Amino acid sequence: MDNEKLLAALKTLEPQISVRENADRLAVTVPCERLGAFMSKLKLENALRFDILYAHTAIDWVAENRFELIYILSSLEHGHSLMVCVSIPRDAPVAPSVSSIWRIAEWQEREVYDMFGVLYRDHPDLRRLLLEDDWQGFPLRKDYKDDFMLEKPQ
Amino acid sequence: MGLITEKLPLYLDPVPGSSWFLGKLDEVINWSRANSLWPLTFGTSCCAIEVMMAAGASRHDVARFGAEVARPSPRQADLLVVAGTIVKRMAPRLRTLYEQMAEPRYVIATGSCVISGGPFIYHSYSTLRGLDGVVPVDVYVPGCPPRPEAYFYGILTLQKLIKEGETVRRPGERRKPVLAALPAGMTVDQIQEEMRSLLVTEKNSGDRRNG
Ligand code: SF4
Secondary structure, eight states, X not given: OOHHHHHHHHHHHOTTOEEOSSOSSOEEEOOGGGHHHHHHHHHHOTTTOOOEEEEEEEEEETTTTEEEEEEEEEOTTTOXXXXXXXXXESSSOEEEOOTTTXXXXXXXXXXXXXXXXXXXXXXXXXXXXXXXXXXOSOTTSTTOXXXXXXXXXX | OHIIIIIHHHHHTTXXXXXXXXHHHHHHXXXXXXXXXXXXXXXXXXXXXXXXXXXXXXXXXXXXXXXXXXXXXXXXXSEEEEXXXXXXXXXXXHHHHHHHSOSSOEEEEESHHHHHOGGGSSSOSSBOSOSTTTSOOSEEEXXXXXXXXXXXXXXXXXXXXXXXXXXXXXXXXXXXXXEOOOOTTOOHHHHXXXXXXXXXXXXXXXXXXXX
């Protein structure tokens, strides 16, 4: 499906989505409470069939006090791809887990938890993935500091 | 080796002319060590592509310097080539590998990451700023990444260091680490010319020894 058709199909699926600018492919923003239902429809709908979650990451918009979660989906069957974005508040970073839809999300969400401290509801095993288990803080947050880190001299 | 390095100087020292003999013995041992460096390649990021893959492939061909037998096992290696960013969690593993290597062992650190932290020196929560806190380094090869020529220059520098060592009398003595930087403004032609001449002298002195 090309981007316009895809967008139309998504709009009928979920009227509350909006198009996100500045992306290298079709990108839509979904309200957080609609995410779980929207994602499972994306996978199960025959015309869409997004069967791969390529990547999942987050962006720390510290000035706007929010995290933006990014999901990059792709369909092997139809050959189209899509970026789904969700904004969650920075001081209460909770999002629904999609690991029951795509199994790989389990580790990807663990990594985002590790780096940004986003908490996933209904995640089977939310532990740190890359850093040591006793690590304090979440290093990819823009305001992260520790004793080891060197500040750039002005 | 134990017999030669531990007992031989003791027996030979009273004999006149023995230091000449020990010197010759040193030369032979050092020559063979310097020309058969078997690297344990420890490539963790981009430098590995240049230093291990490009340098080992046919265009640059590290086999000319006798350092092509890359070993994935520390027990069979005597040169540890650290190419790439070393993070805090990797450092203990690197130390373990170094300790598993048999003496004599040498370490070449390639790239600015292992020299100082390189591009990750500021605002990094995990990158080590320099390898020297983890393992003792013999030769530093600067660059981000160093070209294969620069790596060869590092190997040749290490060979020079090894050949200067007093293997029989003072085995295992570590020399001061050196920075093997190519002089600024050098062209590829000059590098190739220098390498060619180095290889020729190497060959001639080898012939002299054999003949
Ligand atoms: S020195 Fe440069 S090329 Fe080498 S590992 Fe570091 S960043 Fe990569």
